[in-house]
Amino acid sequence: MRLHERAGAAVAAVRAGEGPRLLECMTYRWRDHVGPTEDRVHKYRPDEELNAKIEGDNLKIVGDLLSADLRGSIEAAEEKHVADAIAFAEASTFPEDQEIYDHVFSG
Numbered sequence: 001m002r003l004h005e006r007a008g009a010a011v012a013a014v015r016a017g018e019g020p021r022l023l024e025c026m027t028y029r030w031r032d033h034v035g036p037t038e039d040r041v042h043k044y045r046p047d048e049e050l051n052a053k054i055e056g057d058n059l060k061i062v063g064d065l066l067s068a069d070l071r072g073s074i075e076a077a078e079e080k081h082v083a084d085a086i087a088f089a090e091a092s093t094f095p096e097d098q099e100i101y102d103h104v105f106s107g
């Protein structure tokens with residue numbers, strides 16, 4: 001069952017009073033860790049495997065269900081969020097060394 005089908009079933013169950021649901025969303029990375037190229041450039045895995053994973057990507061499948069206008073507006077909004085985050089980071093002062101210990105928890 002695809003992610004959007006599981007999500008729809010989970011939402012219906014919660015709305016029917018059947019309690020909370022957890023959706024485990026497995027991911028498969030096919031791009032460089034922080035770069036724009038696909039892993040196939042580095043030959044980490046066979047092209048056939050990458051092609052199948054890219055074609056079966058849940059985000060792609062759900063995105064294809066949207067109208068072009070809605071998908072475009074969502075993508076534009078998210079691109080703006082990323083651009084705003086980058087601008088904020090670049091305008092921010094570099095943290096002090098001792099901040100490395102902030103918000104670190106141990107069990």
